[in-house]
Amino acid sequence: MKYKIFLLFIIFLINVNAQEKLKVGVLAYGTVNWELDTLKYYKLDKKNGFDLEVVKLASKNATSIALQAKEVDIIVTDWLWVNTQRANGKNFTLYPYSRSNGTILVPKNSKAKTFLDLYGKKLGVAGGPVDKTWLILRAYSKQKYGKDLADLVKPTFSSPPIIYKNFLDSRVDSAINFWHFNAKLKAKGAKELVSIKDVLSELGVKKDIVFIGWTIDRKKAMQKPELFNSFIKASHEAKDVLLNSDNAWDRLRTGMKAKDDKVYESLKAGYRAGVIKKFDKENIKELKKVYNILLKEGGKKLVGASTTLDKKTFWEYK
Template identity: 40%
Template structure:
């Protein structure tokens, strides 16, 4: 009887101790983020987890890798992940079709049109009659904007008056190295690698957008999740966005944090590493979501006029709610 009472007293004490544990020991909400297995988004998420910034913000970020962008989009729509990285145009198009996905800017780093360091090409007008490699296909946003700028500034139709080679980013990068292309429009990190090898930027997607009417750089990609998830799990979204902000601040200021990312970056040499780091830092959004949303509306109109329904879908304007409203005046 005494033993039974002692055991009961012990369990009662243990139960009381569990109840007395601080809130920080409680299970944090988990946020499943779907990312490309070898994408640059992994750099930030690795830094976030390494520094424990997700936990400090009250959320447990679970990284779910995918082999391709389409797979991560399908996973989000199926509910297998809670968040992915995608572009605002995809979000706007789905919202126009009745979905409730929404967007928070992640990076303003966009593709750049690169030429060899000793190339005679000095502007878009000089490209007439030359061979241009384009990653992302004929409806790539940066390609459309650069075409529009070439037509406006130099009266050159790049698609009609040049030999255009569409292809995968690594293949086009190699063709540019071998001198088979006079210019190559590639995603930002491939462009950064070429820059480290002596190539120079002729014009970036951001340059083209600003010259065509935006007041500043617009984030091409962002964190995408559903309004419904945000309403059901506000702590998870709020915590993740706080961790995202803290991680960007860390990567903007700490060279040491970048040293830990070297294995993920797979930089061929120190110059490539520092160029990738510096271009990543330049792409950290510095404007509020509200400011970017206003410019995105301008950009949407431009792209709708150039790419038509094949690019933007049936909606004539950016769909309301494309940018996430966190109730903090769009900041």
Template identity: 40%
Template structure:
């Protein structure tokens, strides 16, 4: 079968999104063709545009978190989740901060990227309540802002602590900030499985029905790229222009944190996902979960 006969997966991604690190590795190494498909990467300016591209049929694949996809499937969209990453945020404090736990942030300001329903913030609120008997939302002042703004202000020591997306946190740590607690640690303390991949690729069930085996083929290419990035300095060096690190320390931290977010191979553990889903429903309610009171049947693609 020639390349022109292979099924095509059109991936809608942010032009500067970190998912490009994996997808460009797939393309550079020919892992798509090796696994029986052709990948085409389409760059968009914002996340909403990537979702609209899939919804409207201009693209076949994008990335989203499990909660958003559950909401979409509960609303009638036939999206299937394919594990991508368990990389989530955390809370960092300025270099030299005396804080050793969330309780030490009482009375201070916390900068938060993503708004009051940010999933990292919700999990850390639950953790503070369970571990320190603390209502951290009442005991601190929250300042919400876009990730770059939270990044700049936090590095400038404007906050007692800050919550941001994982790749901004990596840059913040490289510039001297210290992680007080990761969302993974907090989730584990709450009895959740930290291996649950909260971020996934998604494709429409109808598209995959027309292309039997394509979900597994894409997953194999994704895992092959992850395996390569787990062992190859050269593979990371090829990504330097995309990563755009401002220092070697930033580059090393971004690489380490990306690799730390690689989930174990295999399908999503339904029990772990249900436990995470139940906590998010308890913390965020309808404002976060929409009509998805529980994980909709068939959300997870049957990849192995």
């Protein structure tokens, strides 16, 4: 009898301490790993009542496929993808991960002051003809100068690493790239031709915007909102660690592949600049403006079947 009571007590303890597992699918060498590594190292998943498993995948397409196949619970992607999937009947939702956005970079010795100074020159664009930053900058150019940026420059579309290399080798005169490649270029002296904040302000967008976020099946999130919210809370806590602790970055340095101190510090500063402290209805209101700009500039090639920004595209974290 005593043995049975003891056994039941042990089973009770196991059930109490059991923590539900969350699988997050990420690019094997993506910058998201810095935050997830920090989250795991400081046991912020355990603290918030879940067990995080990081599943490293080979490409962005692989992450979206894994989410749709239910091989992972969460991925990082952009809200345009989520919105398009919702228009196609898929029930995904997103909570912002980072507000880091790109702009046009020019070499440190460039005399260009405005887009007009780029006339006839080569502009490298990472992400293709419907890259969101490229489209926003085209809209800005039309409004500011009455000329489409696509008509001013000679755009060259390629992958982020190739655009990065072409910029260093002076094969392009300016570049639009992902934030971490921009951070590396800034460490080597590259400078912004225009700030994205000024671009957005010119277009009537007054708040910081985000494009990427933690994405999950909304039905699953609604069934266990406390679980997804606990993950978001742990994500915020990991960000706080990286905002306030240089030691936390020192242990990440090898994985960051920062070849020198300038690159290391620039990557650190770039990540910190992208940290989101708050996301609410006002931010969503501003993103509706951004959506309308992108809809006009990118059309169906970018937004697919969607014609509006679905309010359920964004998860309301409480």
